[in-house]
Amino acid sequence: MSLVNYNRRWGNYCRVHGQSSDEQLLDDATHSPGRHMMGFIEWHRKRLEEFRGLHPEAFHGPALVDVEAYDEWLDRYAPT
Numbered sequence: 001m002s003l004v005n006y007n008r009r010w011g012n013y014c015r016v017h018g019q020s021s022d023e024q025l026l027d028d029a030t031h032s033p034g035r036h037m038m039g040f041i042e043w044h045r046k047r048l049e050e051f052r053g054l055h056p057e058a059f060h061g062p063a064l065v066d067v068e069a070y071d072e073w074l075d076r077y078a079p080t
Contacts, residue, residue, distance in 0.1 A: 009074060012074045024040075047077065051064075
């Protein structure tokens with residue numbers, strides 16, 4: 001199944017890890033602490049922290065308010 005059929009952020013997580021959705025689910029279930037989806041949750045939390053450092057104006061207190069800016073940034077995200 002195409003990643004287009006999944007949550008945009010999940011699709012980017014899989015893309016960054018070079019795996020299909022099914023492959024990533026299996027990998028996370030096998031290797032992530034806490035198993036199912038924990039790898040994604042941790043990865044997403046770190047990306048939000050990174051984005052906050054680059055674009056603090058996209059947040060109001062702890063809340064992300066410019067969701068579209070974050071998703072567009074994540075679409076272009078490539079690990080260094």
